[in-house]
Amino acid sequence: MKNKIAVKLTLYFSAALLIFSIVIGGIFMNLFRKNAIEIHKKELERRALTIASTISELLGGYRLNLGRGMGGMGMNMHGGMGPYIRNLNTIAMADAWIVDEDLNILTTGTMAHRHYKYADLPSDAELVVKDVFKGETTFSEGFSQLLEVPTLTIGTPIKIGGEIVGALLIHSPVKNMDDAIDSGFKILIFSIAIALILSLILSWILALTFTEPLKKMKKTAIVLAGGDYDAKTGVKQNDEIGDLAATMDLLSQRLKEASKEREKLNKQRQDFITNISHELRTPVTVIRGSLEALSDEIITEPEEVKEYHKQVLNESKNLERLINDLLELSRLENVDFKIEKEVLNLVDVLNDALRSASNMARMKNIILNYRGNKELFTYEGDYGRLRQMFLIVLDNAIKYSPENSSVYIILKDNKIIIEDEGEGISKEDLPYVFDRYYRVKSPENKTGTGLGLTIAKQIALRHGIDLYVESQENKGSKFIFDFKTS
Numbered sequence: 001m002k003n004k005i006a007v008k009l010t011l012y013f014s015a016a017l018l019i020f021s022i023v024i025g026g027i028f029m030n031l032f033r034k035n036a037i038e039i040h041k042k043e044l045e046r047r048a049l050t051i052a053s054t055i056s057e058l059l060g061g062y063r064l065n066l067g068r069g070m071g072g073m074g075m076n077m078h079g080g081m082g083p084y085i086r087n088l089n090t091i092a093m094a095d096a097w098i099v100d101e102d103l104n105i106l107t108t109g110t111m112a113h114r115h116y117k118y119a120d121l122p123s124d125a126e127l128v129v130k131d132v133f134k135g136e137t138t139f140s141e142g143f144s145q146l147l148e149v150p151t152l153t154i155g156t157p158i159k160i161g162g163e164i165v166g167a168l169l170i171h172s173p174v175k176n177m178d179d180a181i182d183s184g185f186k187i188l189i190f191s192i193a194i195a196l197i198l199s200l201i202l203s204w205i206l207a208l209t210f211t212e213p214l215k216k217m218k219k220t221a222i223v224l225a226g227g228d229y230d231a232k233t234g235v236k237q238n239d240e241i242g243d244l245a246a247t248m249d250l251l252s253q254r255l256k257e258a259s260k261e262r263e264k265l266n267k268q269r270q271d272f273i274t275n276i277s278h279e280l281r282t283p284v285t286v287i288r289g290s291l292e293a294l295s296d297e298i299i300t301e302p303e304e305v306k307e308y309h310k311q312v313l314n315e316s317k318n319l320e321r322l323i324n325d326l327l328e329l330s331r332l333e334n335v336d337f338k339i340e341k342e343v344l345n346l347v348d349v350l351n352d353a354l355r356s357a358s359n360m361a362r363m364k365n366i367i368l369n370y371r372g373n374k375e376l377f378t379y380e381g382d383y384g385r386l387r388q389m390f391l392i393v394l395d396n397a398i399k400y401s402p403e404n405s406s407v408y409i410i411l412k413d414n415k416i417i418i419e420d421e422g423e424g425i426s427k428e429d430l431p432y433v434f435d436r437y438y439r440v441k442s443p444e445n446k447t448g449t450g451l452g453l454t455i456a457k458q459i460a461l462r463h464g465i466d467l468y469v470e471s472q473e474n475k476g477s478k479f480i481f482d483f484k485t486s
């Protein structure tokens with residue numbers, strides 16, 4: 001089945017509604033029943049009190065001849081009393097009796113002179129009469145097996161001059177209740193059925209609004225899995241589903257970026273292989289050519305032989321540098337490789353690097369200006385690698401500066417700045433200078449592997465140093481090492 005969630009949601013909603021209806025229906029029926037009995041009770045009480053007070057008044061100055069036991073049944077029926085008692089059932093609109101404390105029926109509505117049997121009284125009469133002779137108007141609830149409805153018995157005292165002379169009992173089934181409950185029940189069932197149909201339709205529509213975006217997301221996921229990272233869900237909702245869709249869109253964007261990054265890296269790697277092959281081949285070709293010329297004794301002049309040896313030595317040094325750089329970078333990029341740290345004075349490290357760079361600077365008549373605001377800059381790090389980091393940046397500053405210019409080395413607070421007056425780096429190239437194998441392509445920039453700044457950055461990263469560059473084309477570059485120590 002395709003719309004499993006929609007079907008499930010619809011069923012859950014309908015089941016919830018059904019349970020709700022049954023509970024509410026039950027409560028409603030119960031309250032309805034209680035209310036009907038309560039109304040009936042009030043009505044009976046009103047009638048009983050009126051009748052009891054009328055009888056008391058009619059008896060007036062006469063005394064009920066209420067001898068205990070069966071002998072005392074001679075009720076005085078003077079004046080309007082006789083007809084009133086005879087019509088007691090009609091007046092009470094229910095079965096009515098007047099009894100004494102021992103439940104002897106003094107009279108009944110229909111046949112005032114007959115003696116009735118005890119069994120004619122309602123089954124709860126005894127309890128009611130007991131309370132009545134304590135002076136209370138009291139109720140008892142029962143159930144008629146015959147009519148299958150609840151019954152009510154009310155008892156109230158008949159008094160003459162404050163003395164309780166008898167108990168008026170009225171017994172009545174709570175009529176019409178079943179009819180009312182029946183019609184109430186029918187209305188309830190009808191309403192539940194309508195509500196169920198409506199809820200089925202509504203919950204189906206609602207469920208579809210849930211499943212529709214899910215379907216869109218599934219489609220997007222399939223497209224993404226197929227490698228098309230331009231796919232977007234197109235779901236815009238301000239809820240959890242919307243959040244999920246937004247996360248998926250973000251994922252596709254990240255995948256796209258990662259794929260671009262991968263392509264860029266691949267391109268750089270290919271460029272590097274081309275570069276490195278060239279870099280390797282040139283010295284190897286020179287070395288081989290020179291050695292062949294020497295061994296074939298094509299070159300025999302001592303001066304020339306010396307020159308050839310010098311060239312072979314230089315090219316071997318270049319080769320060594322390149323191979324060392326590659327090894328160093330692969331070591332630094334390996335997370336398992338731990339660098340050895342010791343407490344050192346950064347001023348010493350910097351001076352050491354400056355000494356090494358001074359030769360190259362002298363050749364281009366470049367002045368290295370050192371300005372430090374402290375003699376001692378204690379730091380924990382790898383001496384050799386920190387020296388290498390400074391040297392890479394210093395070498396570049398000299399390499400990319402014109403002759404007779406100046407390079408400034410400034411130590412201020414927790415920062416070391418190496419600033420030159422060279423060609424600078426364009427805005428387009430600036431974000432990439434620390435990338436592996438990245439070299440600005442210009443006719444002047446012929447040597448180099450694009451590994452120097454990558455190594456410097458890796459050393460900085462390993463030490464927690466923030467290394468960044470600010471540069472303006474044709475004005476110069478500024479490499480800043482932020483040591484971030486307190």
Ligand code: ADP
Nearest residue numbers: 396397400424433439440448449450451452453
């Ligand atoms: P390279 O071996 O090419 O010098 P680097 O990683 O050291 O490699 O530098 C990357 C690129 O950054 C260089 O090719 C160069 O174009 C540019 N660059 C680095 N330092 C400077 C600088 N001080 N001034 C101008 N350009 C620089």
